[in-house]
Amino acid sequence: MHAPLAVPHDPDAASRLLADAWRQRLAMFGHDLNNILQAATAAIGLALQGGRLAPADSALLDVADQALQQGAGMARLFLGDDIPRPCSSEQIDLVQLLREMEPLLRHALGPGMQLELETRSGQGRVRGERSGLQRALVNLVFNAREACPSGSRLRLSTEDCTLVVASPDRAAGRYLALRVADDGPGIPPAIRERLFEPGTSSKGEGRGLGLAQVRAAVEPTGGFVDVYSSPRRGTCFVLALPCVTP
Structure with missing residues (x-):
């Protein structure tokens, strides 16, 4: 769990501190969520490449893959371009x-x-x-x-x-x-x-x-x-x- 936030007595400074803390937590949330979605998408891709699935099962995995892609897009749109996100070069x-x-x-x-x-x-x-x-x-x-x-x-x-x-x-x-x-x-x-x-x-x-x-x-x-x-x-x-x- 995250440690409690230390809030200074100055109301304006406290608001800025809380806003910055939430921005950082949103950035970490988006980064971790994207990693989870990418791992799930990769697993679906490997299953589809195997060629041992029935057509109906392949179709279901295609639907799941599209849903994961939409989820990743929604997560990034939710965070917005103005929120800093970790870039793991x-x-x-x-x-x-x-x-x-x-x-x-x-x-x-x-x-x-x-x-x-x-x-x-x-x-x-x-x-x-x-x-x-x-x-x-x-x-x-x-x-x-x-x-x-x-x-x-x-x-x-x-x-x-x-x-x-x-x-x-x-x-x-x-x-x-x-x-x-x-x-x-x-x-x-x-x-x-x-x-x-x-x-x-x-x-x-x-x-x-x-x-x-x-x-x-x-x-x-x-x-x-x-x-x-x-x-x-x-x-x-x-x-x-x-x-x-x-």
Whole structure:
């Protein structure tokens, strides 16, 4: 249990202290709840990958997975962007993470689209949060599935890049860029302006946080997200993650 809060005699100071304490507790609550939801979602994903479930059981797990995703989105929306949340940065082998997630991503994409994975070993490690990046990849795959017609292709590739000139929101240095590119219809300009708002996808209206979570998974650890799209020529999301200096 938490220790009782020491409240000073000054009423204004007491109010500020109580407000700060509740903000911190809400932040910890959101962080712990997100970890629990991520663990449950991962367990469902592994069960679905096994291929030994009856169709009815798979359908029930799909419903449970969607409910968990909605719960995670509601928790983050409840906390709000103004409440500080812990960011557990770690060193991640991005290529290995992609290869481990490939079966899950193929399942998420469905039989109507082709998934191509182009990576090479030895590209080093990046700084990020593993569970957040996993969720971002799944969200990007879901986004492509909703936006592209049957028979389309989704290509995931990694590329080393260096940012020479810094900007206010991007530090100069080495990055490992993850490209998620489809050959679908592209994103209309009106939608691109609000693409990273909660409830928006490349097609317009989406479910939950969707692409907003992609940016939230990359930027807190020093990375950035770019989007390139042209009508009838597809869309490419570029997630640039800072490399860990050897």
